[in-house]
Each structure stands twice: as C-alpha cells, then as structure tokens.
Amino acid sequence: MPDIGGLHIAGPAFGALAVTLSIILYYAAQTVYLLFFHPLAKYPGPKLAAISELWWVWALSSERFPFIVYDLHKKHGDVIRIGPNELSFATAEAFQDIHGHVSKGKARFLKTEFYDNDDPVPRIVGARDPEVHARQRKALSHAFSAKSLRDQEEIVQKYVDGFVQQLAKLGDHGKKALNVPETFNWLTFDVIGSCYLCPESVRPIRLLMQCLGDLSFGEPFGGVAKGETHVWIKVILDSVLYMQTTFLRKRLPFLNPIMPYILPKGSTEKVKTHREFSKRLSEKRLQMGDTGRADFFSHMLKKNTMSVQEMMSQTSTLIIAGSETTATSLSGITWFLLKNPDCMVRLQKEVRGAFTSLDQITGESTAGLPYLHGVIEESLRLFPPVPFSLPRHSPGAVVDGYYVPKGTVVSVAPLNLTRDPRYWQDPDSFRPERWIGEGFNDQKKASQPFSTGPRACLGINLAYLEMKIVLATMVFLFDWELAVPRDEWIRDCKMRILWKKADLWVKYHPRVAA
Numbered sequence: 001m002p003d004i005g006g007l008h009i010a011g012p013a014f015g016a017l018a019v020t021l022s023i024i025l026y027y028a029a030q031t032v033y034l035l036f037f038h039p040l041a042k043y044p045g046p047k048l049a050a051i052s053e054l055w056w057v058w059a060l061s062s063e064r065f066p067f068i069v070y071d072l073h074k075k076h077g078d079v080i081r082i083g084p085n086e087l088s089f090a091t092a093e094a095f096q097d098i099h100g101h102v103s104k105g106k107a108r109f110l111k112t113e114f115y116d117n118d119d120p121v122p123r124i125v126g127a128r129d130p131e132v133h134a135r136q137r138k139a140l141s142h143a144f145s146a147k148s149l150r151d152q153e154e155i156v157q158k159y160v161d162g163f164v165q166q167l168a169k170l171g172d173h174g175k176k177a178l179n180v181p182e183t184f185n186w187l188t189f190d191v192i193g194s195c196y197l198c199p200e201s202v203r204p205i206r207l208l209m210q211c212l213g214d215l216s217f218g219e220p221f222g223g224v225a226k227g228e229t230h231v232w233i234k235v236i237l238d239s240v241l242y243m244q245t246t247f248l249r250k251r252l253p254f255l256n257p258i259m260p261y262i263l264p265k266g267s268t269e270k271v272k273t274h275r276e277f278s279k280r281l282s283e284k285r286l287q288m289g290d291t292g293r294a295d296f297f298s299h300m301l302k303k304n305t306m307s308v309q310e311m312m313s314q315t316s317t318l319i320i321a322g323s324e325t326t327a328t329s330l331s332g333i334t335w336f337l338l339k340n341p342d343c344m345v346r347l348q349k350e351v352r353g354a355f356t357s358l359d360q361i362t363g364e365s366t367a368g369l370p371y372l373h374g375v376i377e378e379s380l381r382l383f384p385p386v387p388f389s390l391p392r393h394s395p396g397a398v399v400d401g402y403y404v405p406k407g408t409v410v411s412v413a414p415l416n417l418t419r420d421p422r423y424w425q426d427p428d429s430f431r432p433e434r435w436i437g438e439g440f441n442d443q444k445k446a447s448q449p450f451s452t453g454p455r456a457c458l459g460i461n462l463a464y465l466e467m468k469i470v471l472a473t474m475v476f477l478f479d480w481e482l483a484v485p486r487d488e489w490i491r492d493c494k495m496r497i498l499w500k501k502a503d504l505w506v507k508y509h510p511r512v513a514a
C-alpha cells in the first residue's frame with residue numbers, strides 16, 4: 001500500500017490516480033505547447049480553437065460558420081488560427097496562393113479530409129488524390145464544352161418555360177406568395193437531372209419511371225411540372241446535413257456513439273435512400289450504353305477512363321453541385337433586387353427594352369446584357385453560394401507572405417474577401433454597375449464564387465446560362481413583390497456545407513404590358 005505524504009492509498013486506487021494524473025499532465029503539457037510553442041502559436045484567434053478541435057466542431061455545428069469566421073477576421077485581422085493546426089486567411093492573395101494553378105514541379109495545396117465521405121470510391125468534388133481527380137475531370141470536362149452547352153440550352157429553355165408558367169399558376173397571377181428558394185429548387189434540379197441523363201425530353205421521364213417506377217416519379221425530378229419539391233430533393237438536402245456531420249465525426253471520433261441522438265431522426269436512412277436513388281438511376285443509364293445523345297453520362301462512357309463504380313458515384317455529387325448552388329444564387333439575386341428597387345427598375349429597363357417576345361430570350365441574347373451580368377456577379381459577391389471555405393493542406397509553402405508549415409490546414413473566408421473595403425468601394429452595398437466597364441476600379445479577383453485553378457467549378461458556363469435565361473424571363477414577364485417584408489435574409493440563412501436558405505416569400509404579378 002503506497003504511502004503518499006502520510007496518506008495510505010490502496011493499490012488499484014493508486015493506479016487510477018496515477019493514470020488520471022498522467023492524463024491531466026499530458027493535456028496540460030499539450031495545451032502549453034499548443035498555446036506557446038506550436039508553429040501557429042503566434043496567430044490570433046479563439047484560445048479554445050488553438051488547443052482543441054472542439055471549437056471547430058462547435059462552430060460548424062452552430063450552422064453559422066461563415067459568419068463566425070467573418071466576425072473573427074474583423075476582430076483579429078487577415079490571418080487567424082481556427083484549429084490547433086488550422087489557419088484561416090482573408091485576402092485575395094491568399095486565395096490565389098492556395099487555389100490557383102502552380103508552376104510545374106511546385107507542390108500543390110490539396111483538399112483535406114473535410115471532403116471525405118463514406119463513399120467507396122471518390123467522386124469529382126471529393127477526389128483528393130490529384131491523379132484520380134485529373135482523370136475524372138478530364139472525362140467529365142467534355143460535358144461542359146461549348147458544344148455541350150448548346151445542347152444544354154435547349155433543356156434550360158424547356159424547363160424555364162414550364163417554370164414561369166408554374167409561377168403564374170401557383171402564384172395565382174400575383175395573388176399568392178411563393179417561397180423563392182423552394183421554387184428555384186424545382187427548376188435547377190430538373191435542369192441538372194435532365195442534363196445528367198439525356199437532353200431529349202421524353203427520355204428522363206421514361207427512364208425514371210422505369211427505375212423508380214414503384215415510387216411513381218414523373219419528370220427528372222418533376223419539380224417544375226408538379227410545382228412541388230420532389231421527395232428525392234428533400235432527401236438530398238437532408239443528406240447534406242448528414243455529410244456535414246461526417247466531417248465532425250472524423251475530426252472528433254469520440255462523437256460517433258452520440259451522433260444518432262444528435263442527428264435529426266431518419267438522417268442516416270435519408271443518406272442511404274439518396275445513394276440508392278443515385279445508384280439505381282446510374283445503373284439504368286449505364287445499361288442504356290451509347291444513346292447517341294450528349295448527356296453527362298455519355299461523355300464519361302466515351303472517355304472510358306472511369307470504372308463503372310466511379311461513374312456511378314458522380315451522380316449524387318453532380319446533381320447537388322449543379323443544382324443547389326444555382327438555386328441559392330438565384331434566391332440571393334431575388335433578395336438583393338427586392339431590397340434595391342432602383343436596381344430592379346434598371347434591370348427591368350434593360351430586359352424589357354431588349355426583348356419584345358419570350359422566344360428572343362436565349363443564351364446568346366442574354367449574354368449581351370451588361371446590367372443582368374452585373375446583377376448576377378454582384379449577388380455572387382455578397383452571397384457566395386458555396387459558404388464553406390474550401391480547406392486545403394499546405395505542402396509547406398508561403399501564403400500571402402506567411403510561411404505555412406507542411407500539413408497545416410489553410411482556407412480563405414469567403415465572406416471577408418468579398419466585403420473588404422481594400423478591394424471594394426462601398427463593399428456592403430449592392431451595386432451591379434461596379435461590374436460594368438471600369439466600374440469602381442474594384443479588385444474583382446477578390447470575388448471567386450466558382451473558385452479558381454485546377455479545382456475550379458466545371459459547371460460555371462452552365463450556371464451563368466441558366467441564371468441569365470431564367471432571370472431575364474422572370475423580369476420580362478413579372479413585376480416582383482416582397483410579400484413578407486423583412487430587413488435581413490442573408491444572416492438568417494444557415495450553413496450546412498451549402499446554404500440552408502431562409503424562407504423568402506414573393507408575389508409575381510403579371511407585367512401589365514406583357
């Protein structure tokens with residue numbers, strides 16, 4: 001029986017005490033190291049973030065991550081420590097250093113574990129190995145060529161026509177308010193579903209009826225046709241929340257056992273359902289082989305550089321990457337136009353002056369409307385549809401003048417960059433004219449909603465095409481009214497990897513002259 005300072009402690013109790021003391025000492029020593037001697041110790045930020053992953057987990061779970069990081073940069077400056085081994089930057093130079101192309105032979109910043117999920121094979125957005133990613137990107141890039149875009153325009157036109165008819169019908173010609181984020185989801189999921197499968201209108205309907213027949217689904221997602229959110233879209237949006245928790249669980253594995261109690265009921269099942277839908281849809285499309293039509297799948301098949309599993313795993317990613325982002329952008333644009341009636345009037349003048357009938361509204365004709373372009377760019381600046389800060393591992397390199405040790409996680413806070421007075425005149429105001437001609441001499445590289453470099457968005461041209469056609473059509477046909485007045489909308493949105501948008505109720509009145 002050990003005798004400590006006159007205290008007699010039994011053997012097992014002594015063992016437990018020794019273990020407890022060792023653990024306390026270990027964490028105390030680690031805390032001192034992380035706070036004072038770690039290579040990142042000199043950077044400001046929350047103390048909890050410096051010593052533990054708990055801060056990051058708290059910030060991500062709060063669903064307010066971009067706002068929290070925004071406020072921290074405002075308080076502490078351009079470089080802050082947001083994890084024991086993680087830095088957040090707030091400059092355009094840092095964005096370029098981390099995401100831009102690097103010269104041959106130089107090491108690249110690669111995606112972190114944040115992008116991992118439980119999928120057996122990586123898919124384009126999540127592929128961390130540069131070789132796997134380059135191969136997948138090459139196979140898919142043809143689906144985003146100028147020629148493919150021309151095919152995709154037909155799809156966009158078709159769904160936009162149906163969409164505005166639904167807005168008129170369901171909105172009872174301006175008498176009833178519609179929830180904007182939801183309506184744009186009908187459209188963008190239908191468009192991407194159709195581009196993904198095949199552009200001929202009847203095909204996706206039949207295909208989906210065949211493979212998901214028992215669930216009696218209609219068109220690709222049937223959102224526009226039915227004027228309601230398809231059950232798969234609901235499942236997809238919920239499973240994005242689950243994906244967010246995957247990162248949390250990976251970062252703090254001890255959370256695993258309690259996750260089922262924290263997650264909303266049925267989350268795990270929803271992810272499974274989403275994967276099952278994607279799998280069945282892909283299988284059916286693969287069975288069809290070469291259909292002679294240029295959909296996303298046909299390009300992958302033609303390239304023949306991806307395994308069947310790899311091709312199938314792209315489905316769920318592309319459907320989310322291509323639809324939710326565009327719907328978010330369109331919702332943001334709606335908000336800014338309604339809060340800035342002068343801008344709305346100027347846009348109406350441009351669109352209504354340029355066209356006398358709907359059939360004149362095309363990809364080519366809308367590409368020549370500078371104010372429309374300015375409206376889209378300005379909204380993407382103030383409300384970037386991808387709110388998370390695209391984390392990367394430093395290869396041991398300089399970021400905006402700071403040497404960042406190898407393995408450190410680095411990212412750039414999207415909201416700070418786009419509202420920084422060093423880059424933008426009158427940064428918090430919605431001023432589409434800044435994007436026309438010389439504008440205000442802003443440093444436009446500080447707005448990178450589609451990212452840049454080898455991992456930049458593949459669907460950028462499709463996104464602009466879709467946004468321009470739908471906005472021009474809606475402005476041409478309707479006068480918009482904010483049905484439920486509100487002072488703020490952006491800060492009411494939450495981050496679940498992508499934005500979970502707050503409701504935005506709008507009435508679409510038929511334009512008198514139309």
Ligand code: HEM
Pocket residue numbers: 124125137192318319321322323325326329384385386390449450451454455456457458459460462463
């Ligand atoms: C306004 C609409 C859109 C925005 C703001 C947007 C934004 C982005 C961003 C920021 C990334 C980089 C993600 C990262 O580094 O983790 C990305 C990647 C990607 N986006 Fe988009 N996107 C939009 C629309 C689309 C559309 C319509 C498609 C078509 C399917 C698409 C397909 C992709 C793909 C395939 C990638 C992965 C590229 C790669 O890793 O090589 N996106 N997007």
